[in-house]
Amino acid sequence: MTSVDTFPQAPTAILSALAEEQSGLIDLLENARRVKHAGREFWLGILHGHPVVLVLARIGKVAATTTAVALIEHFKVGRIIFTGVAGGLGESVNVGDVVVADSFVQHDMDASPLFPRYEVPLYGRTVFESNAALTALLHAAALAAGTVPAYPSARVHRGLMISGDRFVCGAQEAAGIRAGLMAAGHTPLAVEMEGAAVAQVCHDYGVAFASVRTISDRADDTAHVDFPAFVAEVASVYARAIVEKLLPEISA
Template sequence: MSRIAIVSAMHQELRALLPALDKHQSATFAGRTFHIGTMEGQPVVMTLSGIGKVAAATTATLLLQEIDVQRIVFTGAAGGLGPGVRVGDVVVARELLQHDMDASPLFPRFEVPLTGRSRFPTDPDLSAALASAALHCLQHAAERIGETHLADFGIDSPLLHQGLVVSGDRFVATAAESEALRAALPDALAVEMEGAALAQVCADFGRPFAVIRTVSDRADDSAHVDFNRFIVDVASVYTREILATWMSGAVE
């Protein structure tokens, strides 16, 4: 059975996932601890990537070379960009793009030099399975997270979105920045700091991957408000429940 990597950008998410890991062993490469075991009977490795594109690319390369995982799922939070993408919603990426990649005039803006492309597609089957699990969990968000926690963050009837997610080495936290991204990339649903780097590495290795993000803010001037509490009370719970639902085969 092929091993699945579950990669978290933040400590809080990894801490929420580790109790679900059975037959736990660990290995260390390049200063990173890889937690190896099973979840819902499936072989997995969980690890912390750290924040940013270089950290994500290094982690993905180690997973593929040193541990030989066959699939990678990246989890975490993101800022909402698209219309109707609200705090508490979940975005499953279908494409990833580096919004801060600009080697013009040598190459078109956003294109990764020498690859001929700017958008890197996720694995369709893996993404569809995670989307089904996410939709199931969102339909039961109140009982899994608690109505009080949802109300604290203004979350009501959270939705699932699928499409373009953009990445860059900058925490987008002003209305001006998010408006500029929407103008340049009108189909972008969300912005984060790691996914497109993971996508480029997985494309180089020819390995399937998926990226699933909980929307923590609208990537504007309120983006810093209660961010850490949101990760603990909402995003980490979503991630744990979605992955468990997917791995258990509870939904098709």
């Protein structure tokens, strides 16, 4: 019987931000096996003929970094896919839309005056790109996944995702974050709390990374409204559909 340990292909890690997203994928696993490592539960198995490792990222950049390192060093994954939700910042990015990240910036990184604001110290760079080929496949999968009844006009966007150790839920704060980045030449589409950290880890290890986020709010004063319902009825549905479209397109 084929297992994730014997499959002749490096596993694909599917990193979920929310338990609701992960549970739907666990239900589809063949030969599912739970492994505890680094204080986390990893699920190994076969999904649509591919070996996968499923895990929750946990919340924030440090927690997501630990999870990403464990996936790479302990489980030897060949690529990491991140699904989750985010707050919309781009003018045309609305609730129910999907954003596929092609690059990442930490909006709360500020080591000035030693380094320019937003630049990651000792890297000489502010932006960490996702893997171009994997991101193209993820973007195509998001387009093919379609929409949910609640958001029939939802759109798929592709561009800059920003991350920080703060849940952005005020219109004034969101506007300030966006204005600061725009002044530095960066146009953010959405904000979340983990992606830029995982992108930096994958840059360090040379592992392909791609991320997709469903827009649950506009990062304003309504950011907390009906969040559990949105996750269950929209974000989790999108995540499962996108992963199901993506995996058959991934080769060894």
